[in-house]
Amino acid sequence: MALHRHPNNPTLCIPGSAVQRLLELWQCPFHGPAQTSQQSHPVHPWQRSPKAPGALAASGQCQPLWGRTFPKSRLPLLAQLQPCPAASRPAALVCVAGGSAGMSLELTFLGTGSAFPCPARGAAALLLRRDGHCWLFDCGEGTQTQLMRSHLRAARITKIFITHLHGDHIFGLPGLLCTLSLQSSPDASKAPVDIYGPLGLRSFLWRSLELSHSQLLFPYAVHELVPTRDQCPPEEFRDFSGLDRGEALPQAPPGRVLHLDPGEDSYLLLEDEQLVVRAFRLFHRVPSFGFVLQEKPRPGKLNVQKLKDLGVPPGPLYGQLKRGAAVVLESGATVTPGDVLGAPVPGRKVCVLGDCSGPVGLAAERLCRGADVLVHEATLEDGLQELARERGHSTPGTAARFARSCRARRLVLTHFSQRYRPAGHGTDLGQLRRQAEALLDGQEVTLAEDFMTIEVPLKQ
Amino acid sequence: MALHRHPNNPTLCIPGSAVQRLLELWQCPFHGPAQTSQQSHPVHPWQRSPKAPGALAASGQCQPLWGRTFPKSRLPLLAQLQPCPAASRPAALVCVAGGSAGMSLELTFLGTGSAFPCPARGAAALLLRRDGHCWLFDCGEGTQTQLMRSHLRAARITKIFITHLHGDHIFGLPGLLCTLSLQSSPDASKAPVDIYGPLGLRSFLWRSLELSHSQLLFPYAVHELVPTRDQCPPEEFRDFSGLDRGEALPQAPPGRVLHLDPGEDSYLLLEDEQLVVRAFRLFHRVPSFGFVLQEKPRPGKLNVQKLKDLGVPPGPLYGQLKRGAAVVLESGATVTPGDVLGAPVPGRKVCVLGDCSGPVGLAAERLCRGADVLVHEATLEDGLQELARERGHSTPGTAARFARSCRARRLVLTHFSQRYRPAGHGTDLGQLRRQAEALLDGQEVTLAEDFMTIEVPLKQ
Structure with missing residues (x-):
């Protein structure tokens, strides 16, 4: 998961992962942080939206992007974003994940x-x-x-x-x-x-x-x-x-x-x-x-085929097994987590x-x-x-x-x-x-x- | 000496004073502070010089302006300076005085x-x-x-x-x-x-x-x-x-x-x-x-006419009188500061x-x-x-x-x-x-x- 910087491109990409992308966002000096009162935490850097068709906000407006997660389908759009021309420096590098x-x-x-x-x-x-x-x-x-x-x-x-x-x-x-x-x-x-x-x-x-x-x-x-x-x-x-x-x-x-x-x-x-x-x-x-x-x-994955073979009905019993508890079926048979769980995930x-x-x-x-x-x-x-x-x-x-x-x-x-x-x-x-x-x-x-x-x- | 902000103008002016002017200067994010080592103090915001004829530096270069005093003659030139388009905020308001x-x-x-x-x-x-x-x-x-x-x-x-x-x-x-x-x-x-x-x-x-x-x-x-x-x-x-x-x-x-x-x-x-x-x-x-x-x-101004009238020769004796010491002339006459100094300046x-x-x-x-x-x-x-x-x-x-x-x-x-x-x-x-x-x-x-x-x- 190494980072590459594209020349002439404000994005950082994670090779090998089509759904993750790092964008350099820039704090807008004209609109500043979105602070409205001392009660709410006073910071949301802003991103000037691009003039590209389908932009995230109306042209010339600022749009908060921080902390939001975007679906894969928006990634081509996000890639068009340009840093605000009046911005000073990237306020952060944010990972926009596909979820x-x-x-x-x-x-x-x-x-x-x-x-x-x-x-x-x-x-x-x-x-x-x-x-x-x-x-x-x-x-x-x-x-x-x-x-x-x-x-x-x-x-x-x-x-x-x-x-x-x-x-x-x-x-x-x-x-x-x-x-x-x-x-x-x-x-x-x-x-x-x-x-x-x-x-x-x-x-x-x-x-x-x-x-x-x-x-x-x-x-x-x-x-x-x-x-x-x-x-x-x-x-x-x-x-x-x-x-x-x-x-x-x-x-x-x-x-x-x-x-x-x-x-x-x-x-x-x-x-x-x-x-x-x-x-x-x-x-x-x-x-x-x-x-x-x-x-x-973490517990390993449930082997759905094995669950079916053993006659465990889909529902709460799956959860019990996943949490490490054995279950008794209506047939009287006992199924233990070891029967249906894959190896624990580190x-x-x-x-x-x-x-x-x-x-x-x-x-x-x-x-x-x-x-x-x-x-x-x-x-x-x-x-x-x-x-x-x-x-x-x-x-x-x-x-x-x-x-x-x-x-x-x-x-x-x-x-x-x-x-x-x-x-x-x-x-x-x-x-x-x-x-x-x-x-x-x-x-x-x-x-x-x-x-x-x-x-x-x-x-x- | 009140400050007025001109609309659509990056300068602040001091009305009633032709020789003083406040310029908003902007820190250049591309060239950054002029730090070269930990020994020297690491900050001089920079100003992107304008492309106007007679600009202070070659076009496209950055030019440090901080803390410099400019003669009156340069003021029209300074007034042409534009904030660096990539700058974030005024790094300071500096009074550029006529000296x-x-x-x-x-x-x-x-x-x-x-x-x-x-x-x-x-x-x-x-x-x-x-x-x-x-x-x-x-x-x-x-x-x-x-x-x-x-x-x-x-x-x-x-x-x-x-x-x-x-x-x-x-x-x-x-x-x-x-x-x-x-x-x-x-x-x-x-x-x-x-x-x-x-x-x-x-x-x-x-x-x-x-x-x-x-x-x-x-x-x-x-x-x-x-x-x-x-x-x-x-x-x-x-x-x-x-x-x-x-x-x-x-x-x-x-x-x-x-x-x-x-x-x-x-x-x-x-x-x-x-x-x-x-x-x-x-x-x-x-x-x-x-x-x-x-x-x-501060001591008041020396009255040059009176000094001449009393026969005090220009030179070190002027300084002595200004500093509050009486002087004895070659003629034997004594001149006291009170004889030649104006009222003290608050x-x-x-x-x-x-x-x-x-x-x-x-x-x-x-x-x-x-x-x-x-x-x-x-x-x-x-x-x-x-x-x-x-x-x-x-x-x-x-x-x-x-x-x-x-x-x-x-x-x-x-x-x-x-x-x-x-x-x-x-x-x-x-x-x-x-x-x-x-x-x-x-x-x-x-x-x-x-x-x-x-x-x-x-x-x-």
């Missing part, structure tokens, strides 16, 4: 720059959408504004994962939470927003909220991962345990303290019927973590690594094995490997070697030094892609851009 | 929205430029990115003033300082960056820097203003004294603690030969402050108020009397006055009454609720201006927009 059945899983990059936010690249932030929920990975300064520029709704964020405590990964967090609070109403029965991050994160958040007199209207909990001393150079390690002792904000339960499971060499963050999320250790200038979301296998795996020059321990490689998408930083090019290592960062080569070792299906590079400008801004970022691809036997590597969305399809 | 002699004093609004930053309006931030130095007033999230979008250089910031501790006024501060640090080299002999703000600001900053492992490479000091309990509703008052006790960052001297001078009913922040800066108290949901910069009077006065529903005490009106520019918040329209008061905010009427009471020469409204969209975005902000103007006998009121620059001319 794949099942639960969608998408990653949208909100910031792909390192060190500090720039107009051309935001500071680190990545949003994962699954089952109507949004999970945010890192929250650099300006993340809330990037969210407003995108097609995503901040109010959907239910979990936040912070890889490490450097400012370009956390300075947007207090502001984002305050804005979410402005958009919400007090409701103690709401499930709390869970925030996971290294030890010290709670103190940063509490102190920021306390001093800014901010009282969040929704419940939240900060769960802290206790790092080990070998996750950074010895002189950089600081013990933040107890920093928030004696402090407490009334609306915030303290959250859990998560220690490394020595047997698994990882941290179990959450597990339910559908998925499990773990963290693993990385080496950086300060302790850093990677996160892996692993879906549990779930998807998405791995998001924080800044690092490499993993600590062996868990990272094991947990990331076979990842459908592996998001890895590549701050500097291979030629600057010494500098990268000194700063605790990776190059495309570092990332590709890790992707190769765990046989990731797709490597996405991000967190580029601000010296590298995004595509279309005059700099050739292609060298970073080529450096990674050279180690991956021709497997294509994706360079993240702000607002790029990547869909992770269900396995069949 | 007024003396020290320039400019205010540039970097964020004019309340509550949170939006793509159309940044969170609170205002930059004052004088004598090559930049002073920042408030630093909401995203201020550093707004600075990059503007023609200003963050590295020139030598003083920062924080009006109050709400997040939309301070959440950009840790990130801005970290980015400034990335752009600087260690130099202990540098004068520290002075940061003034309410008690608690130091703790917010230190905790943020400590937990994000940020060590600033330049010296800085946080000077805290101790508020009085009557600056906010009693239930909102919190005592932050001692919050940073036992904490200290090695590179940061603690800074001063400034108490209200009961005689003056104000806080003296700094005074030198040229100017004095004071703070005064405002009422808001949390203690808030206003700042007034008052230039000291200095300029700029007042920047934080969020408030009104002042506390009488100092605000006294200190702001005759202000050349009075920057006052007007979060909501007059029709929502009750809501505004409840939230500790002002309406245009509140601001205009204060401006009238202190006879300010120019009232600039800012800090608009995000429900009001900027000019050209479909909402009529004009009602806010009309509500203020109705109380000011036809005196024009300015509505701030992000990147608008206002020049405060020297008095003659």
Whole structure:
């Protein structure tokens, strides 16, 4: 599922799939975002409709396209869309799918720059959408504004994962939470927003909220991962345990303290019927973590012929069998799921690594094995490997070697030094892609851009 | 010096002044900012040059215009400039002056929205430029990115003033300082960056820097203003004294603690030969402050005829007299400044108020009397006055009454609720201006927009 950019064409295509297409949409500066009040989330970029016959809207009008799914039949029409001539830059890359059945899983990059936010690249932030929920990975300064520029709704964020405590990964967090609070109403029965991050994160958040007199209207909990001393150079390690002792904000339960499971060499963050999320250790200038979301296998397909042969009537019994329960027929015969179900279908795996020059321990490689998408930083090019290592960062080569070792299906590079400008801004970022691809036997590597969305399809 | 927008014309004009003109310049998305490395400050918006004869650059090229001053003779040419057709929004409004002699004093609004930053309006931030130095007033999230979008250089910031501790006024501060640090080299002999703000600001900053492992490479000091309990509703008052006790960052001297001078009913922040800066108290949901910069009077003009009559030879003696020193001529006669100098020329006065529903005490009106520019918040329209008061905010009427009471020469409204969209975005902000103007006998009121620059001319 690699991306190709057509020359002289504003679309990105996914070869091998006739029903999926990425369109570059552009934010219209004349009509702006569709904000009407502070209550509704203030952002829908717009697309100037083309003058082509059969256009989606009357000529000269603007038409919101974000977040909509179009049937296959409209794809030729969508391909005619031109970016608004007065637009500045793609506000997002949106996957317009033909409508794949099942639960969608998408990653949208909100910031792909390192060190500090720039107009051309935001500071680190990545949003994962699954089952109507949004999970945010890192929250650099300006993340809330990037969210407003995108097609995503901040109010959907239910979990936040912070890889490490450097400012370009956390300075947007207090502001984002305050804005979410402005958009919400007090409701103690709401499930709390869970925030996971290294030890010290709670103190940063509490102190920021306390001093800014901010009282969040929704419940939240900060769960802290206790790092080990070998996750950074010895002189950089600081013990933040107890920093928030004696402090407490009334609306915030303290959250859990998560220690490394020595047997698994990882941290179990959450597990339910559908998925499990773990963290693993990385080496950086300060302790850093990677996160892996692993879906549990889905039941295999029902073999309809076998069901007929066994005399199972179509209807609710099919559902019971699919859910793993045996059924008793009117004839008295028992049919078990094993009789009629195909092999379980593996779930998807998405791995998001924080800044690092490499993993600590062996868990990272094991947990990331076979990842459908592996998001890895590549701050500097291979030629600057010494500098990268000194700063605790990776190059495309570092990332590709890790992707190769765990046989990731797709490597996405991000967190580029601000010296590298995004595509279309005059700099050739292609060298970073080529450096990674050279180690991956021709497997294509994706360079993240702000607002790029990547869909992770269900396995069949 | 009011601003008028010409219909169908990308320029803003200052009526009554043939030599001044505001041009809307547009950031070119194809050529982007002129960043070449992390060392140099990464922003110079560009202007696509016109194809008109005598254009400033070859057709099709981009030409940096920011921060340049053009002679009168080029103005007709500048007026031909068109915004880059692919540009998204004015990156700034820049005053292109005919070259007024003396020290320039400019205010540039970097964020004019309340509550949170939006793509159309940044969170609170205002930059004052004088004598090559930049002073920042408030630093909401995203201020550093707004600075990059503007023609200003963050590295020139030598003083920062924080009006109050709400997040939309301070959440950009840790990130801005970290980015400034990335752009600087260690130099202990540098004068520290002075940061003034309410008690608690130091703790917010230190905790943020400590937990994000940020060590600033330049010296800085946080000077805290101790508020009085009557600056906010009693239930909102919190005592932050001692919050940073036992904490200290090695590179940061603690800074001063400034108490209200009961005689003056104000806080003296700094005074030198040229100017004095004071703070005064405002009422808001949390203690808030206003700042007034008052230039000291300049010596009057030398009366050349009198100098000749008294036999003072042109040369260094003129300078001595201008600087206020008496001189002794070869004839033995003494000439004093009073003999040859005109009346002193009053200095300029700029007042920047934080969020408030009104002042506390009488100092605000006294200190702001005759202000050349009075920057006052007007979060909501007059029709929502009750809501505004409840939230500790002002309406245009509140601001205009204060401006009238202190006879300010120019009232600039800012800090608009995000429900009001900027000019050209479909909402009529004009009602806010009309509500203020109705109380000011036809005196024009300015509505701030992000990147608008206002020049405060020297008095003659």
